[in-house]
Amino acid sequence: MVWIKLLIIFIMKIWNFGIIGAGLIADFHAKAIQSLENSRLVGICSSNPNKARHIAEKYNCNIFKNPSELLRSDEIEIVTIATPSGAHMEPTIEAAKYGKHVICEKPLEISLERIDKMIEAHNKAGTKLGGIFNYRYHDSFKYMKSAVDDGRFGTITYASISVPWWRSDDYYKDSWHGTLKLDGGGALMNQAIHMIDILQHLIGPVNSLQAYIATLGHSIEVEDTATAVLKFKNNALGVIYGSTASFPGQFRRIEITGTKGTAIQEENSFKIWQFADQTEADNEIFNRFHQIEGGGGVSDPGAIPFEPHAKNIAAFIDSIETGIPFEINGHEARKAVEIVLAIYTSAREKRPFNFL
Known part of the structure; x- marks a missing residue:
């Protein structure tokens, strides 16, 4: 062999x-x-x-x-x-x-x-x-995606993400972090965008949102705290929260709930994984991903594993070799940025933002 x-x-x-x-x-x-x-x-x-x-x-x-x-x-x-x-x-x-x-x-x-x-x-x-978007390549996320695609949540009624992270003032002392020109935004564009990508990939397009952003903990050009209320095109409601002013930093979180199930994930671990048609396989999934490991970069951007990046790059190579469209092609990677920019527009203009 x-x-x-x-x-x-x-x-x-x-x-x-x-x-x-x-x-x-x-x-x-x-x-x-x-x-x-x-x-x-x-x-x-x-x-x-x-x-x-x-x-x-x-x-x-x-x-x-x-x-x-x-x-x-x-x-x-x-x-x-x-x-x-x-x-x-x-x-x-x-x-x-x-x-x-x-x-x-x-x-x-x-x-x-x-x-x-x-x-x-x-x-x-x-x-x-x-x-x-390396978070997509954590094993636990695949189970979340499969549960959505298989309709196991029933009618999805609510979905939210929370990224309550911390970045010290030193983080923003380089030439680009926290600047409009090169960072393009703050806690949403740089940090929470990972989970915004996950949210839209799981639940689908956003129909409208109302947002607020603020700079409360740092002297920077962009937001360090933001929140938005969403209505998805499938009529589910949701919330986005992202911050780099939440000392000492907490685990990122996603919650999906519906008429037949609820899943709550912190980092890459499930706190809740429960469905009306619960199976032994569900119990095995919950037990496998129940313990949180690592800090996920909550206060240190370098405190993340490289393996999800490797899986992301491996999938890109596979797409080149097979000719199959890459799942995070330019159009797909664009979607999270579109949501972030819509939040900025809503907050700046003090109005709901409706997607076309």
Whole structure:
């Protein structure tokens, strides 16, 4: 059996990656890429040479002077974008011109116009554009998704997410966190967007919302506290809450309830998993995912596992190889940003926001 595995590895297509950006999240990209049998990190570039050098030395890859030099490399086939959020568009579009596939860190960008230009560029080039929403790749989420798809909640009446996290003032002392230009928003656009993506993926499109945002715990340009009341197109009601001003940080949470079941999840663990047609398999799922492990980045953005990133990237590679559409393609990754921007519009203009 060992020789069969070695043979498979020998004949397996190895995908060569480049990373643009060398901040905290780039390390997760590098670690995820290197952990996969069919991917290899070739190089990295960053506007910060010291950070690029650190990643290159740690993962034994090349340093490129700038994105154009990296993208011109014939060796690199897939690029991950790990720059500040408001600087995702330019390298993504340039990558399409060089025929490179791109998987981009959340949010895909900070405006719908910039996202649409990214999607258009890759559609025109015939390359793939994908987003990173690594929370989707936790095993417990798959059971939640299956329960929704199978109608086990009956008529869904309410769904909510809560992300009561904490970020110190030091977190916002760099050149981009907490800025409109490069962060595009605060607790929602940068942190809670993961769970907003989960919410819309589970429950479906939002019909309308009413929102409030505030900056209460930090001296920054964007919100550190936000809440919104939602009505989904399936008539369920819901709530979004996100904060980086909730010391010392609490676990993220999602709740779905309906006429035939309720599920409440904290981090990746179920607090409630109960249905009218409860089965022994449900009891096994609850027992398997009942204990919370880790802090999930509630106060430290680096305190997350890299494995969900690896699964996210592996699924992107699989999409390239099979031609099957990637589940978090540009259009799908756009949806969470659209909801965040709608919340900002509702709060700013003091009115309900109705989606088309």
